[in-house]
Amino acid sequence: MATFTLDRAFVSPLPLSGATAHASPALAGSVLEDRLVQFQSLGSTPPLVTGAFQERIVRSRVDGTLAFYYRITELRGGELDQFFRVELGPLPTPRPTVEVEYRTDGLGVIGPQGVLFDGAAISFVFSASSPGRTIPVTETALSRFMFFKLTSAESSGRPITYAADRFGRISMRGVRWATGVIGNSFHPVFS
Numbered sequence: 001m002a003t004f005t006l007d008r009a010f011v012s013p014l015p016l017s018g019a020t021a022h023a024s025p026a027l028a029g030s031v032l033e034d035r036l037v038q039f040q041s042l043g044s045t046p047p048l049v050t051g052a053f054q055e056r057i058v059r060s061r062v063d064g065t066l067a068f069y070y071r072i073t074e075l076r077g078g079e080l081d082q083f084f085r086v087e088l089g090p091l092p093t094p095r096p097t098v099e100v101e102y103r104t105d106g107l108g109v110i111g112p113q114g115v116l117f118d119g120a121a122i123s124f125v126f127s128a129s130s131p132g133r134t135i136p137v138t139e140t141a142l143s144r145f146m147f148f149k150l151t152s153a154e155s156s157g158r159p160i161t162y163a164a165d166r167f168g169r170i171s172m173r174g175v176r177w178a179t180g181v182i183g184n185s186f187h188p189v190f191s
Helices: 151-155
Strands: 002-005 010-015 029-040 050-060 066-076 083-087 097-102 114-117 121-125 146-150 160-164 170-173 186-190
Touching: 002 010, 002 114, 029 066, 066 083, 066 160, 066 186, 097 121, 097 151
Parallel strands: none
Antiparallel strands: 002 097, 010 114, 029 050, 050 066, 066 146, 083 121, 083 170, 097 146, 114 121, 160 186
16 A cells, blocks of 8 residues: 655655455445546547546545545546546645555456656556556456545544535546546545
């Protein structure tokens, strides 16, 4: 599991290897929200890529933290071979610590190879820095659940809630396609 503080951007992806609720019991919990969101690539020239992703919010039974989950459930017309980007909205000071990973004990086949943080968003990376190492999400190999948990803000007594409003923005990119910003996605809200 990649763990980092949301106080500075980094340019090289941190590797991800997958996690299970058996090995990390704090991942098990109650589903608070679960919905499907349709998407489509920009532009009128091929490839036109369409699909859906699932957003899920889970409250841990062990420590009460919120985890924000995402999974590509449909993909037609292309491969997700670059990144799935989740904007975090306004962050508090001091900046919280986040745990990022994907689940190997659930639905889907492909997990991201790494994670980037650019100062505003977490990007789940499906391409590797060395050529030929990309493992894309495809029509027949859909993604596993990717997630992030904001841990230090919860442990410092500042409860985190969530909202779906103008700050919740997601985007995706393949080598030959990209979506625009998909708005009103779930994002953390800090008290």
